[in-house]
Amino acid sequence: xxxxxxxxxADKVTxxxxxxxxxxxxxxxxxxxxxxxxxxxxxMLESAEPFTALxxxxxxxxxxxxxxxxxxxxxxxxxxxxVTLSTGETYRVVSVDAAGKEIGLHKGIKTAVDLNTTVDxxxxxxxxxxxxxxxxxxxxxxxxxxxVFGLQRTDAIKVVVPAQASTSFKxxx
Numbered sequence: 665x666x667x668x669x670x671x672x673x674a675d676k677v678t679x680x681x682x683x684x685x686x687x688x689x690x691x692x693x694x695x696x697x698x699x700x701x702x703x704x705x706x707x708m709l710e711s712a713e714p715f716t717a718l719x720x721x722x723x724x725x726x727x728x729x730x731x732x733x734x735x736x737x738x739x740x741x742x743x744x745x746x747v748t749l750s751t752g753e754t755y756r757v758v759s760v761d762a763a764g765k766e767i768g769l770h771k772g773i774k775t776a777v778d779l780n781t782t783v784d785x786x787x788x789x790x791x792x793x794x795x796x797x798x799x800x801x802x803x804x805x806x807x808x809x810x811x812v813f814g815l816q817r818t819d820a821i822k823v824v825v826p827a828q829a830s831t832s833f834k835x836x837x
Contacts, residue, residue, distance in 0.1 A: 669823045671801045678793040679708075679808055679817050683770055685746055685754030685788040686710070687810040693796070693821075694805040708794045708808060712787035716740075722781040723765065729772035735783055738762050748786040751775045798823040 669675050681687055689708035694701050718741065724734035733749075738760050741747070745757045747767065753775060759768030767783065792808070801823045808817045 674797045676793045677796045688812045689792045689808045689810045692807045708792040711789045711791040715787045718785040722777045726777045731772045732768045746786045746788045750782040754788045
């Protein structure tokens, strides 16, 4: 998360939750001097990269915990792509076996898949942000808590008033 913000200027507060796609982070900002919350439950958004839409369908039933998907077609899928299943889960692709029509995932699936489960390339990055404008200067604790995976991140930010811009210049020889 970012450590320095300017009072009354919107700036992104970000966090990385590598390999946790589709998390639901809420951001709290706590004033350590007054002992009161400035903001609570601000909805963070997941950053997404531009991508070309691509979809395939599972071609074999897979049980919970399996780290690969047998699909109808792997054409266009690459290592490090993110895929979102119609079950709502998002994974990072770690291998593509074109001959065996299999896509390897960075972790086991949380929900069993059937022959109707679709696999869509998604732009999910596991990077979350909120455009925060702080009304007061000081030092604040920020906490981001996720309700999907149970993740929690805390950090401190300092909010300052910008220094007055200099209106004179000196030529140094």
